[in-house]
Amino acid sequence: MTFRVAVIGAGMLGGSVAKGLAQKGCHVVAADKNLEKAKHLEEAGIVLLHDNVEAIRQADVVFFALKPHIQLPVISLLVEELKGKLCFSMAAGVQIGQLFSVAPEVHWVRGMTNICASVNAAFTAFTLSQDTTDQDRDTAIKLFSLLGEVEETEETYLDAITAISGSGPAYIFTVLEALTYGGLRVGIPKDLALKASAATMIGAARLVLETGKHPAELKDGVVTPGGTTIEGLYELEEGDVRSAFIRAITSATQRGKELAKESKNS
Structure with missing residues (x-):
């Protein structure tokens, strides 16, 4: 199955996820304000864009890999484009309840992976929001499995997993x-x-x-x-x-x- 993925934030973590997914056959677009630092991702077949909205329109699944303090403000500007989509948040400390309060019509997955995703050798733990479906869970597992080992867990463990796996x-x-x-x-x-x-x-x-x-x-x-x-x-x-x-x-x-x-x- 080929996934069409948008990665919002092409820094170290977002770029690693984008590269790992592209290497496994996903169609990946990555959006970032500073594309010069992300130029190397084009070698993996990743399309680079300045426009978050355009990236989201080209994808069925969206990964957010932004700094925690800007994650929610950025999402709040994209609510209309995100409606009904399966979205992954990888910002440390940003909880599902916060994501849902900003964009309630999104199917949210909160996960933490690491930069080893770029060589498909990461460990990823994730948790799902209550409104997600069995299909959403299957998609999350399939996508994270492309990056390495994956485990579904309770949200209360994610801060500690971030300390172990993310850091x-x-x-x-x-x-x-x-x-x-x-x-x-x-x-x-x-x-x-x-x-x-x-x-x-x-x-x-x-x-x-x-x-x-x-x-x-x-x-x-x-x-x-x-x-x-x-x-x-x-x-x-x-x-x-x-x-x-x-x-x-x-x-x-x-x-x-x-x-x-x-x-x-x-």
Whole structure:
């Protein structure tokens, strides 16, 4: 099935979604005020437009990937064009109730994906508004599945999912950078250190997903008495790395809740 999709907001997240969908055969138009930064999307066959209304008219499904503080004001200007359409909101903190209050005749899906959508390897969690149909749910699952893994969930979890999945690539890139620098410190060429680190991260993640085993169980399988791994793990524990990640998720989740309050007041 070929979907005709409009993406409103072609920044990092919106551009990643647009590219991921286009690579899977969707007809995608993307609208943004600053198209110079989005020029690279044309290589994926994406049509770039300045006009939100024109983009929406060319699509059956609309994705909104705008900053939280401008999402609702922009939607309010497009209410007539959006009537009856299935629309996806990917703004952190903007709740379905807020979307519905601005555009009540829209079938709303609130979801959070990440920039890994550009290589069809994202994780997306979503929730549906009460007026959506079974067909809307099927369409949401099909579209998000084109971007990677997908899971329907309750809206109350989405701020936390945003902290894990939406912000998560930045955390992982930080770890990847650190592993690469570690390799450099012990004399490995940069390209080799980066490739080894990135491939190891991919493999570890796949092992968790495909075996269904808890990360702690898999970690213990690598540790041997007096070996290299336990020495490295000791340093990580000394550096309070696990607690730092937990605090990062907690803080990012709280920020998502704050954005919800700010968007209500905007």
